[in-house]
Amino acid sequence: MSTLIFINENGQNTPFPMDDRIFLGEGLFETLRIADGKPCYAKLHWQRLHNGASLLGIPLEIPFDLWLEKLHYCIELASLQNGGIKVTLSGGSASRGLDAKSQESRLCFDTFHYVKNSHALKLISAPWVRDNNNPIYQVKSVNYLEAIIARRQAQLVGADDVLFYNLKKHATETSIANLFIIKDNLLYTPNVESGILAGIVRQRLLFLSKANAISYFECELDELALHNADAMFVCNSLQGIRTVSMLDKSSFVPHHPLVNLLQELLAKDNC
Incomplete structure (x- = not known):
């Protein structure tokens, strides 16, 4: 088993032929933020990609040193100071x-450029529920069709995004972020058993909370808990x-002191 590695230069090196399993949704991805010419949380993204590949049985032969080398090569090739790498x-073909x-x-x-948005989000509850036992929600799958449909429906009614619930009516995540x-x-956040993707920034926020004596709970969150919250954010x-x-x-305080503190801690986090 092996892994072919491609660097996409201005869209000219698309590596996926029509017999690639990616066209059946068999694929994973990671999106890394580039800050000051450096890839943020490179090892955590590498570890999650390996974990997902192992779960799906996709061969992934790239040691961390080579992963880091390719990331830095992309950054240099694109002269990218701030942006992202997907x-x-x-x-593979089969x-x-x-x-x-x-x-x-x-x-x-x-590599890509993006604009960071800062306005507070308006969410609506998704019109259908997810099965929290479905393994697809545990990996960062390339299949985003459910999220696309839900997000478009949210925008049709003037919202920014949806919040998904599971079969037990417990909160999970939005189309692209942890809650x-x-x-x-x-601080409360849905546990992994609720049917969420364990996000990298979510992981860092829990680590930073513990390091700074901020009490947090990974648990099941029902609708009552959400609507009674003092503040809400996604990441x-x-x-x-x-x-x-x-x-x-239900409306929430836009500038809660604890949110401000977490933003400060995350900004200082050595990614």
């Missing part, structure tokens, strides 16, 4: 059929922390 891992497997995966590195709430200066690798101003008809 790394896509495909299942014969037709859902049960077919490839012995050679493909890994593509692609946190604050109640009585305590992901590119946007960091973004506050939520409204969920359905």
